[in-house]
Amino acid sequence: xxxxxxxxxxxxxxxxxxxxxxxxxxxxxxxxxxxxxxxxxxxxxxxxxxxxxxxxxxxxxxxxxxxxxxxxxxxxxxxxxxxxxxxxxxxxxxxxxxxxxxxxxxxxxxxxxxxxxxxxxxxxxxxxxxxxxxxxxxxxxxxxxxxxxxxxxxxxxxxxxxxxxxxxxxxxxxxxxxxxxxxxxxxxxxxxxxxxxxxxxxxxxxxxxxxxxxxxxxxxxxxxxxxxxxxxxxxxxxxxxxxxxxxxxxxxxxxxxxxxxxxxxxxxxxxxxxxxxxxxxxxxxxxxxxxxxxxxxxxxxxxxxxxxxxxxxxxxxxxxxxxxxxxxxxxxxxxxxxxxxxxxxxxxxxxxxxxxxxxxxxxxxxxxxxxxxxxxxxxxxxxxxxxxxxxxxxxxxxxxxxxxxxx
Amino acid sequence: xxxxxxxxxxxxxxxxxxxxxxxxxxxxxxxxxxxxxxxxxxxxxxxxxxxxxxxxxxxxxxxxxxxxxxxxxxxxxxxxxxxxxxxxxxxxxxxxxxxxxxxxxxxxxxxxxxxxxxxxxxxxxxxxxxxxxxxxxxxxxxxxxxxxxxxxxxxxxxxxxxxxxxxxxxxxxxxxxxxxxxxxxxxxxxxxxxxxxxxxxxxxxxxxxxxxxxxxxxxxxxxxxxxxxxxxxxxxxxxxxxxxxxxxxxxxxxxxxxxxxxxxxxxxxxxxxxxxxxxxxxxxxxxxxxxxxxxxxxxxxxxxxxxxxxxxxxxxxxxxxxxxxxxxxxxxxxxxxxxxxxxxxxxxxxxxxxxxxxxxxxxxxxxxxxxxxxxxxxxxxxxxxxxxxxxxxxxxxxxxxxxxxxxxxxxxxxxxxxxxxxxxxxxxxxx
Numbered sequence: 058x059x060x061x062x063x064x065x066x067x068x069x070x071x072x073x074x075x076x077x078x079x080x081x082x083x084x085x086x087x088x089x090x091x092x093x094x095x096x097x098x099x100x101x102x103x104x105x106x107x108x109x110x111x112x113x114x115x116x117x118x119x120x121x122x123x124x125x126x127x128x129x130x131x132x133x134x135x136x137x138x139x140x141x142x143x144x145x146x147x148x149x150x151x152x153x154x155x156x157x158x159x160x161x162x163x164x165x166x167x168x169x170x171x172x173x174x175x176x177x178x179x180x181x182x183x184x185x186x187x188x189x190x191x192x193x194x195x196x197x198x199x200x201x202x203x204x205x206x207x208x209x210x211x212x213x214x215x216x217x218x219x220x221x222x223x224x225x226x227x228x229x230x231x232x233x234x235x236x237x238x239x240x241x242x243x244x245x246x247x248x249x250x251x252x253x254x255x256x257x258x259x260x261x262x263x264x265x266x267x268x269x270x271x272x273x274x275x276x277x278x279x280x281x282x283x284x285x286x287x288x289x290x291x292x293x294x295x296x297x298x299x300x301x302x303x304x305x306x307x308x309x310x311x312x313x314x315x316x317x318x319x320x321x322x323x324x325x326x327x328x329x330x331x332x333x334x335x336x337x338x339x340x341x342x343x344x345x346x347x348x349x350x351x352x353x354x355x356x357x358x359x360x361x362x363x364x365x366x367x368x369x370x371x372x373x374x375x376x377x378x379x380x381x382x383x384x385x386x387x388x389x390x391x392x393x394x395x396x397x398x399x400x401x402x403x404x405x406x407x408x409x410x411x412x413x414x415x416x417x418x419x420x421x422x423x424x425x426x427x428x429x430x431x432x433x434x435x436x437x438x439x440x441x442x443x444x445x446x447x448x449x450x451x452x453x454x455x456x457x458x459x460x461x462x463x464x
Numbered sequence: 465x466x467x468x469x470x471x472x473x474x475x476x477x478x479x480x481x482x483x484x485x486x487x488x489x490x491x492x493x494x495x496x497x498x499x500x501x502x503x504x505x506x507x508x509x510x511x512x513x514x515x516x517x518x519x520x521x522x523x524x525x526x527x528x529x530x531x532x533x534x535x536x537x538x539x540x541x542x543x544x545x546x547x548x549x550x551x552x553x554x555x556x557x558x559x560x561x562x563x564x565x566x567x568x569x570x571x572x573x574x575x576x577x578x579x580x581x582x583x584x585x586x587x588x589x590x591x592x593x594x595x596x597x598x599x600x601x602x603x604x605x606x607x608x609x610x611x612x613x614x615x616x617x618x619x620x621x622x623x624x625x626x627x628x629x630x631x632x633x634x635x636x637x638x639x640x641x642x643x644x645x646x647x648x649x650x651x652x653x654x655x656x657x658x659x660x661x662x663x664x665x666x667x668x669x670x671x672x673x674x675x676x677x678x679x680x681x682x683x684x685x686x687x688x689x690x691x692x693x694x695x696x697x698x699x700x701x702x703x704x705x706x707x708x709x710x711x712x713x714x715x716x717x718x719x720x721x722x723x724x725x726x727x728x729x730x731x732x733x734x735x736x737x738x739x740x741x742x743x744x745x746x747x748x749x750x751x752x753x754x755x756x757x758x759x760x761x762x763x764x765x766x767x768x769x770x771x772x773x774x775x776x777x778x779x780x781x782x783x784x785x786x787x788x789x790x791x792x793x794x795x796x797x798x799x800x801x802x803x804x805x806x807x808x809x810x811x812x813x814x815x816x817x818x819x820x821x822x823x824x825x826x827x828x829x830x831x832x833x834x835x836x837x838x839x840x841x842x843x844x845x846x847x848x849x850x851x852x853x854x855x856x857x858x859x860x861x862x863x864x865x866x867x868x869x870x871x872x873x874x875x876x877x878x879x880x881x882x883x884x885x886x887x888x889x890x891x892x893x894x895x
Contacts, residue, residue: 131492136881185883188835234888290892292572444832450492
């Protein structure tokens with residue numbers, strides 16, 4: 058008779074991947090062009106942008122770059138007069154590429170290591186959405202060995218195998234209170250892996266206009282035996298057992314890209330990329346806890362993403378033998394439908410602006426720098442599952458630099 | 465050569481510009497379209513009239529932590545941004561912070577709560593009287609106050625929470641109706657009348673004295689209009705709250721007939737039914753339509769005796785423990801009548817209505833607000849404190865927003881809402 062059944066204290070949702078988790082920073086030159094460049098055989102970053110174009114690179118090369126990224130998001134609860142901001146944390150997306158092939162042969166080998174998905178958001182432990190999320194640190198590192206073959210003087214194909222190493226740390230407050238009034242806290246942490254591929258076709262017409270079709274497959278990343286740590290008052294310990302683990306699956310979506318490269322003059326070329334990101338694979342997110350209790354049930358949260366898309370236009374101008382200047386604009390449509398926006402990735406349609414510069418002091422060395430800016434539109438949302446109700450607004454700043462050695 | 469120097473300078477300038485742009489990267493801003501305004505209202509002096517809920521009573525007692533987060537205090541803190549003045553409350557001192565004493569959750573054994581009374585730092589000046597409070601008061605909530613007793617001067621002596629606020633000369637001679645007047649307010653909230661139905665219900669539908677009588681409907685109507693007339697005498701604007709369905713609180717939804725029967729069957733599989741004595745004096749098997757009061761859980765009666773208490777028609781659960789289905793119908797009918805009175809008076813006076821009746825019925829089935837699931841479950845629901853009737857700090861914040869939304873929508877004001885996540889639910893023992 059005295060048994061009180063504890064109803065579900067945990068509201069189900071834990072995280073979402075949005076456009077906000079897609080990191081469009083994979084090659085310093087292309088970043089300067091808003092992320093366009095699948096139809097340009099610009100450099101070794103073609104391993105990512107279009108493996109078919111790799112065989113058209115004139116030189117062997119190796120490069121590495123980093124783009125410290127500042128994700129500045131703000132939230133204002135519906136009806137509130139207080140705007141809350143994420144803490145200033147710098148995420149380090151990086152990219153490294155190597156391309157090699159015997160000169161005068163029709164094939165090249167490539168290797169890419171890059172971070173196409175990731176997120177670093179820390180709202181702090183006191184903000185008004187803390188029962189939905191306090192912080193997320195997500196990293197997906199793709200390793201991609203690639204082979205590219207020049208079939209004719211005008212057609213190149215290429216494909217790569219993708220191995221993903223994923224790393225996630227997700228935290229939120231729990232609405233149970235200690236005797237001193239502070240809240241409980243949940244931390245989910247784990248690593249996982251997944252596999253996929255990347256293939257591309259590069260066509261160079263007689264007029265020197267180039268075309269690209271690229272497909273990057275989805276990479277379903279499995280997290281097994283991640284640790285689920287619940288800091289709760291000891292009287293609730295039996296409901297939130299210590300040493301619990303969880304399994305989850307993170308579907309990183311496939312992307313299909315159509316690209317065009319147009320040489321405007323000997324020194325200037327335009328690149329246009331249209332990306333179709335098949336987010337619709339992301340229908341739900343399920344967490345399977347090793348130990349379930351009446352309070353801690355496995356969760357299945359509807360996500361119901363639709364496909365996302367983005368359009369990017371960039372220009373590359375070789376100002377002199379040593380100096381190149383770049384700029385780009387873009388627009389991306391969010392895959393997150395109304396009612397599913399969360400503080401992990403407060404997603405909305407966004408504008409992209411970029412600029413870049415390249416300098417080659419010798420024929421072997423090259424330094425490239427870029428600045429990438431995204432203006433994610435303000436979006437007033439009430440999340441269906443958590444009831445988190447307010448307006449998000451996000452700006453993303455990412456300066457970057459890379460070094461290249463060619464031979 | 466010259467060209468190269470110019471080039472380098474150019475690159476440096478570019479890098480420099482990029483760094484400046486980055487460093488100056490402004491934080492994103494979010495505009496509030498409505499701006500900041502009091503609308504047609506004047507919040508410079510707000511008073512709150514009401515009962516225990518208004519006073520910040522929680523966990524079976526009135527104590528400082530509860531007083532500080534009483535919904536009027538939360539509202540007043542937000543009114544400050546739209547021309548609200550200071551808001552004074554009869555707070556207990558830090559030395560007597562535990563006030564009347566209150567329940568704490570000291571243990572959970574297999575999900576069953578052990579409740580313990582706080583006994584230190586109390587505010588009693590003798591066995592039945594609290595330390596007097598003198599000085600300006602704008603939170604005028606008095607635990608136990610009813611619409612009918614607001615007009616009974618002797619109640620000021622009988623109710624220790626009201627006695628505490630009166631001068632010796634006023635005790636027994638001043639009614640609550642008089643007490644709330646003459647305070648030069650510009651805005652008021654009035655959430656009173658709950659106890660006119662709840663007093664009867666929490667005594668199992670048994671009337672033994674003036675605190676558990678069901679106030680006559682027409683008497684309620686007359687006296688409530690007297691209150692509204694007094695509070696709007698100088699054209700003041702305000703907000704009135706409707707009276708929640710008494711069955712929406714954990715006090716009546718925690719000890720269920722089915723739970724009692726399951727517990728009995730676990731000990732004696734032969735148990736067939738739980739027997740109750742109804743308000744009309746008949747004895748019958750209880751159904752899920754009959755509600756058992758929360759304190760029955762710890763009364764130590766059930767199943768005791770040679771004829772097991774509550775499990776045999778010869779020894780039924782006494783009438784005062786049970787709000788049977790006919791009594792529920794009666795209480796609901798009265799609450800509906802009170803609420804139509806409140807709404808029609810508010811309408812005729814142009815007052816805002818905080819419809820807590822409707823809102824708490826929504827909470828009963830469970831809602832998710834700002835990442836928190838809130839429902840009317842005892843202890844775990846988050847909104848109701850350990851007495852099963854009064855609100856936790858989180859519940860107060862939720863209700864304060866119901867009032868704020870009502871005020872804003874009526875008067876076109878922009879009182880900011882309260883971040884409910886900053887307020888706690890029930891405290892769980894950390895051992």
